[in-house]
Amino acid sequence: MVLRSGRFKLRVLATAGIIALVILTFHNIETLSSYSSSQYDSLRAGWKDYMRIADSIESPLSTEDLRSRHLYWSNVFQIFSQNQPNITGYDNGEIVRYIDKSQQKGGPNSKDTLLSKAFVSDEVIEEFRGKHMSLIKALPHKSFSKTYKKNSRGIVMVGGGRFSWLSYLSIRTLRNTGSSLPVEVMIPKFEDFEKEIEFCSIILPKVNARCLIMPQILGLSVMRDWSSKLSSYQLKALALMTSSFQHVLLLDSDNVVISDPDTVFESDLYKKNGMITWPDYWERTISPVYYKISGIKVDERRRVRYNRLPLRVDPGANIGADEVESVPYHDLDGAVPNLSTESGQMFVDKGSHGKTLLLSLYYNVFGPNLYYKLFSLGEQGEGDKDTFVSAATAVGESYYQVKSFIKTLGYFDSNNKFQGVAMGQKNPILDAALFDKYFSMKTPLPKELPKQIEHIEKLIKSDFDAHNEIPVMFLHCNYPKWDPTDLQEREEIYDSKENKLKYRLYNDYKYEKVVYLNGMKSITEKDFEFDQWSLVQQILCTEKLSFTHFQDKDIGLICRFIGNQVNWLRKT
Numbered sequence: 001m002v003l004r005s006g007r008f009k010l011r012v013l014a015t016a017g018i019i020a021l022v023i024l025t026f027h028n029i030e031t032l033s034s035y036s037s038s039q040y041d042s043l044r045a046g047w048k049d050y051m052r053i054a055d056s057i058e059s060p061l062s063t064e065d066l067r068s069r070h071l072y073w074s075n076v077f078q079i080f081s082q083n084q085p086n087i088t089g090y091d092n093g094e095i096v097r098y099i100d101k102s103q104q105k106g107g108p109n110s111k112d113t114l115l116s117k118a119f120v121s122d123e124v125i126e127e128f129r130g131k132h133m134s135l136i137k138a139l140p141h142k143s144f145s146k147t148y149k150k151n152s153r154g155i156v157m158v159g160g161g162r163f164s165w166l167s168y169l170s171i172r173t174l175r176n177t178g179s180s181l182p183v184e185v186m187i188p189k190f191e192d193f194e195k196e197i198e199f200c201s202i203i204l205p206k207v208n209a210r211c212l213i214m215p216q217i218l219g220l221s222v223m224r225d226w227s228s229k230l231s232s233y234q235l236k237a238l239a240l241m242t243s244s245f246q247h248v249l250l251l252d253s254d255n256v257v258i259s260d261p262d263t264v265f266e267s268d269l270y271k272k273n274g275m276i277t278w279p280d281y282w283e284r285t286i287s288p289v290y291y292k293i294s295g296i297k298v299d300e301r302r303r304v305r306y307n308r309l310p311l312r313v314d315p316g317a318n319i320g321a322d323e324v325e326s327v328p329y330h331d332l333d334g335a336v337p338n339l340s341t342e343s344g345q346m347f348v349d350k351g352s353h354g355k356t357l358l359l360s361l362y363y364n365v366f367g368p369n370l371y372y373k374l375f376s377l378g379e380q381g382e383g384d385k386d387t388f389v390s391a392a393t394a395v396g397e398s399y400y401q402v403k404s405f406i407k408t409l410g411y412f413d414s415n416n417k418f419q420g421v422a423m424g425q426k427n428p429i430l431d432a433a434l435f436d437k438y439f440s441m442k443t444p445l446p447k448e449l450p451k452q453i454e455h456i457e458k459l460i461k462s463d464f465d466a467h468n469e470i471p472v473m474f475l476h477c478n479y480p481k482w483d484p485t486d487l488q489e490r491e492e493i494y495d496s497k498e499n500k501l502k503y504r505l506y507n508d509y510k511y512e513k514v515v516y517l518n519g520m521k522s523i524t525e526k527d528f529e530f531d532q533w534s535l536v537q538q539i540l541c542t543e544k545l546s547f548t549h550f551q552d553k554d555i556g557l558i559c560r561f562i563g564n565q566v567n568w569l570r571k572t
Helices: 016-026 037-051 063-082 111-115 120-137 142-145 162-176 190-195 197-207 214-218 220-229 233-241 260-268 270-271 288-294 354-365 366-376 387-395 426-440 449-461 484-488 528-542 555-571
Strands: 002-005 008-011 149-158 185-187 208-213 243-253 255-257 275-279 297-301 341-349 408-413 418-426 471-476 510-517 520-527
Touching: 063 120, 063 142, 063 214, 111 120, 111 233, 111 288, 120 243, 120 288, 120 354, 142 555, 149 162, 149 233, 149 520, 162 185, 162 197, 162 255, 162 528, 185 197, 185 233, 190 197, 190 208, 197 208, 214 233, 233 243, 233 354, 233 366, 260 418, 260 426, 270 275, 270 288, 270 426, 275 387, 288 366, 288 387, 341 387, 341 418, 341 471, 354 366, 354 387, 366 387, 484 555, 520 528, 528 555
Parallel strands: 149 185, 149 243, 185 208
Antiparallel strands: 002 008, 243 341, 255 471, 275 341, 408 418, 418 471, 510 520
């Protein structure tokens, strides 16, 4: 197959036979760390045959950089393997066994309420605890710096198939904010890259973005032993770890940035904390069992928070024995604070948070049947989202979680029922300034605990609610996603007669956009939904860029739908 575009000429070299041969070779290879330099180079020559899917694409990393990273990740995953909980006699669903909701305790998420949501045997707890302790001691966090370029900054997303399309749309919106941050789109498999050569080599470089192939970074031994075990949420954690940036904005591919994020890296908030996260809708449901496993000490007689905001309390116990069951466990001193984390966006400094990121990777690698269950207890949002802040708490590294609540965007359907489509997450710098305004030591608070709680309750409903003064920075458009072919298949929102959507899904949402014209800065109000559809039209129908996700579709029919949608939005 030959692809030509301008000065690019791409020739696909990989064949099914070569791939099969190399995969068979992998199974006869011992771990890389036992190989001499000459043996490694010989081994890598075979790997290059597999990697060289396109002969005109150069790896952004030197041979020595790749070798260093392969050895590092081989060592990390050996440590993970050595510290995998050894649990026999249980089915996967029984290691952390969810309890039927009819048998769970009601009321606040106190210790006993959380323990009533899932059963974990003492035997399993001890096995978890021993391996967790051993892992913490063994993690090679001091040499983590070998895996990234010092002082570099950038955005990391996961691509491949549909996610390459969504990532590109997000990148184009990002560039419209004035952001100049480079972007790395992490491709999970070589087979994905083989289908995405034009996307990676022609389309992305024009918007200061590039593909990195995750197997190319992880190396032979990791891919041989682990590739079949890692998918879904785990890929986000791997993408973060294998990216080349030190300072990272990890972004879901369906997340749209509507104000320039570059300034966050320069902020005192980021420099002080090294990690910034955002809230989800729900309270944390991390099991008290996790705290026993990780060695995090929780003072069960000392309340230091109400919901996500801090109480100003004296040292020592402030909860009576008769009050313990009325206090949410995650309001206690030492516990990971509420609310649960929404990981569609996260800023992190790998230099200051190496321990956190390595431990969170471990949680994700063993997530689906183990840690994800401990963190969610069968409630909403099981996945990677609470692994990062839990790991930070376990190793004592700081972070700031935005206090302003999510601005939910959506529409009212034909039954006048609200349907949410996107999560609007607020500007963290302005949120932190608002938090400081009310909670710095200079600001007086009522001394009595009940009055403080009453005061904070009012603040949560007014100043820190979804409709406060803090502008949205991210719109996580996760249901449905910005995929015209998917939208046309949804009978509840697609009008087949008019060949357009039935509703404005974002309910006429407008935001302030900074525009530069002839060097002059101005702020204009923009219609988000109209702008996004106009951009989709420009990419697919005017520029006629090609994406694997649409290769079996009639792009003419898709563009007629998009055109109808743009014209309708323009009139409404």
